[in-house]
Amino acid sequence: xxxxxxxxxxxxxxxxxxxxxxxxxxxxxxxxxxxxxxxxxxxxxxxxxxxxxxxxxxxxxxxxxxxxxxxxxxxxxxxxxxxxxxxxxxxxxxxxxxxxxxxxxxxxxxxxxxxxxxxxxxxxxxxxxxxxxxxxxxxxxxxxxxxxxxxxxxxxxxxxxxxxxxxxxxxxxxxxxxxxxxxxxxxxxxxxxxxxxxxxxxxxxxxxxxxxxxxxxxxxxxxxxxxxxxxxxxxxxxxxxxxxxxxxxxxxxxxxxxxxxxxxxxxxxxxxxxxxxxxxxxxxxxxxxxxxxxxxxxxxxxxxxxxxxxxx
Numbered sequence: 502x503x504x505x506x507x508x509x510x511x512x513x514x515x516x517x518x519x520x521x522x523x524x525x526x527x528x529x530x531x532x533x534x535x536x537x538x539x540x541x542x543x544x545x546x547x548x549x550x551x552x553x554x555x556x557x558x559x560x561x562x563x564x565x566x567x568x569x570x571x572x573x574x575x576x577x578x579x580x581x582x583x584x585x586x587x588x589x590x591x592x593x594x595x596x597x598x599x600x601x602x603x604x605x606x607x608x609x610x611x612x613x614x615x616x617x618x619x620x621x622x623x624x625x626x627x628x629x630x631x632x633x634x635x636x637x638x639x640x641x642x643x644x645x646x647x648x649x650x651x652x653x654x655x656x657x658x659x660x661x662x663x664x665x666x667x668x669x670x671x672x673x674x675x676x677x678x679x680x681x682x683x684x685x686x687x688x689x690x691x692x693x694x695x696x697x698x699x700x701x702x703x704x705x706x707x708x709x710x711x712x713x714x715x716x717x718x719x720x721x722x723x724x725x726x727x728x729x730x731x732x733x734x735x736x737x738x739x740x741x742x743x744x745x746x747x748x749x750x751x752x753x754x755x756x757x758x759x760x761x762x763x764x765x766x767x768x769x770x771x772x773x774x775x776x777x778x779x780x781x782x783x784x785x786x787x788x789x790x791x792x793x794x795x796x797x798x799x800x801x802x803x804x805x806x807x808x809x810x811x812x813x
Contacts, residue, residue, distance in 0.1 A: 504530045504571055505781075508564070509579040510542035510549060511535040513713070517767035518577060519545035521777050532571055534564065544812055555582035561589050568594065575600060575784055577762075581611050581650045584761055597784045602740040602760045610742065610760030613648050614676055620755050623735045625728055628679035628754050633669040637662055644678040645669075681747035681754050688722075688746050688753070689714060691769050692729050693776040693791075694738040696783055701791040702729045703774040705765065710802075714765050718799045719772065725753045732758070741776040768800040 505522060509515045510533030522529055523545070533546035536554045543549040548571075552563040560583075567573065577600045578587045588604045601607060609619050617630040631638060632648065638659075645668045646656045658680065659665050665677065691703040704725055705717040729744055732755070736742075743763035746755040766777055772794060779789040 502528060502530050503574045504532065506532050506534060506564075506567060506571070506573045506576040507546065507579065508534045508552075508577070508583050510546060511537065511540035512579060513764050514762055514766060515577075515579040516542065516545045517764070518579065518762060518777055520767055521770050521775075522781075525775075525778055526781070532567065532573070534567060541807065541809075544807065544809075555580065555586055561586060564590065565593070574598065575781065579761065581761070585611055596739075600740070600780045600784060602736075602738060602742050606736050606738055606740070606742060607760045609736065610758040611649055613646070613678075613757060616758050617678075617756075619735070620732065620758075623731055625731060626752065626754060628681055628756055630676055630678045633675040633677055634673045637665045637669065638677045640679065641665075643680050645672075645675060646678065647672070648674050648676050678756060679754075681749055681756060683747075683749075686748040688720070688725065688748060689717070689763065689765060690725065690729050690744040690746065691741065691763065691765065691774055691776060692733050692738070692744055693741045693774075693779055694733045695779065695789055696739060698734075699791065700730050700733050700738075701774065701776070701779075702726050703769055703794055704729075705769070705800075707765075713802065714768065715802050716799065717765060717768060717801075719794055719796045721796045722748065722753065728753060728755060740780055765800075768802065771800065772798050 507515045507518055519531055522531060531546040532548045533542050534550050534552045535542055538551050550567055553559040575598050578584050584607050587601055591599045609615050614632055617627050621627045642658050642660050645659045687707055689705050689707050694700045704720045706720050707714045708716040741762055743759040744755055745757040746753050773792045774794055782789050
């Protein structure tokens with residue numbers, strides 16, 4: 502029996518990963534770790550363990566202790582904070598047994614300014630992006646967001662210099678970025694590059710609600726495909742990332758790379774883009790094959806609620 506440790510099990514990504522493994526690999530034993538236990542995580546794993554925050558000096562020791570005590574075969578970090586310190590786990594545990602996109606890819610993806618600089622180095626057009634503090638943009642409206650981390654929460658539209666100065670002084674570790682239009686052409690691309698270099702790209706035109714993809718439809722744009730494949734090859738990616746872009750009147754413009762499985766991991770699994778299972782299979786030395794995903798399929802996010810006492 503394989504034992505899989507999923508970190509950040511209180512979050513939606515980790516719970517989606519656990520759902521996929523429970524359905525597709527029922528022979529696996531799943532254990533979850535999180536910094537607190539007041540969430541639904543315990544419903545998705547066989548055992549739940551509370552660990553310090555990833556920012557704590559005790560975090561890695563706690564995770565290593567779980568790996569040793571429970572003979573963990575594979576660990577899947579799910580949050581940016583955990584990924585930022587996962588290089589130590591990769592060094593000890595091995596690249597194949599710690600399911601990530603790799604140290605170099607994580608280093609680029611968690612820093613939005615570094616992400617833009619990297620994409621530009623591949624001769625791919627990017628939205629203008631500057632670090633907040635000292636320099637106030639001249640083009641309004643524009644986007645203001647944290648320089649590190651990923652996701653669509655805590656993103657603000659800045660309308661003028663007065664607002665820009667306020668945000669820049671209040672949140673110094675942030676960036677200003679070109680506001681890409683139109684709003685209804687935001688596309689999230691799941692990109693998986695296998696050990697042998699073959700690459701699968703799933704393009705999803707999406708709508709957001711509360712920072713998460715609430716509706717998505719499969720599309721196929723040749724220019725977007727070319728960009729995603731260039732980014733994956735340029736990073737020497739081995740694993741899964743999510744590329745965020747908008748399709749503007751000047752063509753697609755990438756504005757973020759999430760160096761992890763994204764919140765759409767379960768949605769895309771349902772239509773055959775099984776990047777989590779591909780990563781698990783490659784970690785076990787197996788070959789993977791990519792299916793043809795039919796365009797125009799649509800997916801939606803659903804909600805549920807459970808009474809915890811029914812599961813205790």
